[in-house]
Amino acid sequence: MNNAQKHTEGQAMVMVMILAVVGISVVTASTAVTIASSQNASSFTKSEIAYSQAEAGIENAIISIIRDNSYSGETLTLGEGTVVVTVSGDLTKTITAVSTYGAVVRTVEATGTITNTVFAVTSWGEVP
Numbered sequence: 530m531n532n533a534q535k536h537t538e539g540q541a542m543v544m545v546m547i548l549a550v551v552g553i554s555v556v557t558a559s560t561a562v563t564i565a566s567s568q569n570a571s572s573f574t575k576s577e578i579a580y581s582q583a584e585a586g587i588e589n590a591i592i593s594i595i596r597d598n599s600y601s602g603e604t605l606t607l608g609e610g611t612v613v614v615t616v617s618g619d620l621t622k623t624i625t626a627v628s629t630y631g632a633v634v635r636t637v638e639a640t641g642t643i644t645n646t647v648f649a650v651t652s653w654g655e656v657p
Contacts, residue, residue, distance in 0.1 A: 586612035586626030
């Protein structure tokens with residue numbers, strides 16, 4: 530084998546090594562992006578679940594107020610989350626529901642008045 534032939538084989542090996550490093554880098558980067566996207570989607574889903582559970586707490590409180598005007602709140606366990614519901618006020622009721630799902634906490638508040646067996650909601654929304 531002459532020197533020119535050995536030099537060419539050495540260059541081919543260096544090219545294969547460079548392509549392997551580039552390929553591994555691309556696979557690693559795409560895996561990291563996929564994992565980050567998955568974690569963001571999971572956080573968004575948990576936040577939406579917490580919000581829905583807080584709204585369920587408000588709805589449960591409205592039903593409870595209609596049945597018993599002295600209802601002052603409770604703690605509900607909904608799946609993996611908990612909702613702490615508090616009710617204040619006499620003529621105008623303020624209902625606050627704080628939902629905790631994992632590390633996510635969302636709070637929804639509603640106000641309204643009750644006349645006979647009708648609860649009229651005047652406001653409803655998330656509290657930062």
